[in-house]
Structure formats: structure tokens, C-alpha cells
Amino acid sequence: MSNTFFDKYNVYADNVIVKVDSQESQSTGGIILPEQSQDIPARGTVLAHGEGMPRKKVRKNKSKFIPYDFEKGDTVFYPQGAGVEYVLDGRKVLFLKGDDILGKLDR
Numbered sequence: 001m002s003n004t005f006f007d008k009y010n011v012y013a014d015n016v017i018v019k020v021d022s023q024e025s026q027s028t029g030g031i032i033l034p035e036q037s038q039d040i041p042a043r044g045t046v047l048a049h050g051e052g053m054p055r056k057k058v059r060k061n062k063s064k065f066i067p068y069d070f071e072k073g074d075t076v077f078y079p080q081g082a083g084v085e086y087v088l089d090g091r092k093v094l095f096l097k098g099d100d101i102l103g104k105l106d107r
Contacts, residue, residue, distance in 0.1 A: 009088070011050045013065070014098035018044035018076065018083070019091075041077040041102055044094060046070055053098050068098060075105040 011017055021043050049072070052065035070076055083096040 009048060011048045013050045014053050016049040016068075016076075016096045016098060016101065017047045018078070018094045018096055019047050020044045020094055021075070042080050042082070043075055043077050043105070046072055046074050046076055047093065048072060049098075068101075070101065070104045074107075077102045077104070 009017070049068055049070075050065075052063075052067040055062070055064055055066060058064050078096055078100045079102065082100040083094040085092060085094055087093075
């Protein structure tokens with residue numbers, strides 16, 4: 001996907017748009033696993049995100065949001081079944097909340 005594709009979508013507050021990466025569907029022994037039985041966190045690539053997590057108390061001269069530790073293009077992990085799937089211009093993506101992100105893969 002091109003980087004400019006998601007530039008036309010405004011993502012607000014603590015929302016994150018992720019392209020779902022394919023998961024290993026086979027165990028090390030060769031058994032094919034259905035999606036529901038895979039207890040490893042899902043992973044995907046960040047396509048766009050909002051400003052960050054909202055602050056509970058906004059102090060004078062402070063931003064209303066805590067910025068994320070990840071950027072566009074980073075690989076992130078999230079729980080199976082998290083978020084909402086959408087199709088935007090024929091592309092399947094996942095909308096997550098910032099709280100759903102468990103971590104990111106260091107490059």
C-alpha cells in the first residue's frame with residue numbers, strides 16, 4: 001500500500017489504522033491451526049494514527065494528548081479479536097484504539 005493512500009483519511013484522538021499481517025497458520029509439527037485457536041497476539045503494520053492517548057488532566061501549556069511510541073510503518077502487536085475491520089477503497093484494514101497496542105517490533 002502506498003503511504004499517500006491513507007493521507008486523505010483523518011484519524012482522530014487515540015485511533016490507529018493497521019494493515020493486518022498474515023499469521024502463521026501451522027504449528028511447528030505441521031498441524032494447521034484455525035484463527036480462533038491461535039493464542040499468539042496478532043500483528044500488523046501501522047498505516048495511520050491519531051494524535052495520541054488523551055490526557056486525563058490537561059495542565060497549562062501541555063498537549064491534550066500523550067504521543068505514541070510508534071509511527072507509520074511500524075509493526076505492532078495487538079490481541080486477537082481487537083478492533084473493528086473496515087474496507088476502505090477496497091482494502092481491508094483494522095481500526096484499533098491506542099490501548100489495544102501491546103507493543104512494537106524493533107527494527
